[in-house]
Amino acid sequence: MESSDGLHTTKSPRAAAGWDTGAKAGKLVSELLTPSGTRVVPLDDVAGLVAADDTGPEWPHRVWERLRAAHRLDDTDAVLVLRQNAIDSMGRQYSPAADFLTTGLLGLAYGAATREDRFQPSFILAVHQGFQAFMVGPSRCSIGFDARLVDARSGRLLSQADGVLGQESLPKTFQAETLTEMPEQDRQVVETYCIAALRRGISQAINDLDLVAH
């Protein structure tokens, strides 16, 4: 979380929000694709698929290899992988970070994994107050990721989308400078809009990957 009034900026360390973002991401993919006839089934306990510092172009293939070795793709046509990027408070994305989501499509599953075998999602909440709000607009929650669609049988890359950004403006001002200082009501507002940002990003990724007929 980053809080700024134009003169003073406070950046707080990443805090666990407890939103179960991995499960929500899988649910979002299912909600967005099921109406078009795509079957999405949960993948449980997917862990340690790719190292956090594995930033080469073959990382989606390595994800596929590990899933295939674990027989998680036996009834699947394609795998959707969402790899979260580190972003700043303006929504600019850097090279891939440690956390990512894995979603299987068209007959398989969704799941989540990190190098520590435990999913740790990150959103960036930029709180704008006073002059800062006047200059750059309202507070925003952002999440960024790269998306890959991989053929489940061959491991071939079917499509990709880089730097997908989900972002939502929050309709209120916040007084707290860190997430832990926020009252519960404000934390619920933050969760609502950050999950909405995630939905927006995943919807954009699905669109960019050409998963839905236009």
Add this chain to the structure above:
Amino acid sequence: MRFARLALPLLLMISLAGCASAVGDIVVPVPPHVAATTPSALSAAAPMTIDVRDLREAGGTGVLPGRIGERKTIGDLSMGLVTVTPLPGRIVSNALKAELRAAGYRVGADGASAVIGGGIQQFEIHTDVTALYWDVIGTTAVSVTVTKGALSTTNHYTATCKERTYVWPSGDLIARVVGTCIDDIARQFRADTKVAQVLRG
């Protein structure tokens, strides 16, 4: 000279702010439905007080209240999401209230002889775009349940509405499309003899 140096960035900011308001997420106020003055099947029952509740909305993970769709342009590029106010459940219930009042009923919870509620199955807009124009298409599907004593009926109403623009799918145009769909839903409700039978019974 100093004024000119200050004025130019200020003018750029103002002009960019103006651009930002045309493209991007928008909130569309939907005007309330105005009931028709033609005779209604609802008038068949004796005057009474009816409690009309906001229709339930299904929602979804990360779906913000009132968000009903997206404007897109060539290449399937998003030009921002569309949110309506009031919420869809309230928009529809207000339309039902307007029709009931026009048919001679009182609307309120106190002393109500009948209750009307229901759910929103679909309330969305999307744009079909070509090089020459946008079509803004609204789709509405609701179920309305009318209960009076031991009698009850649930009826489903759907409406699809479209308006074309060669300029830009503005908030005003979206409001008109939504309003047209609501008018259609209200017309179906007004003409529904099953509703009239329950209210009469």
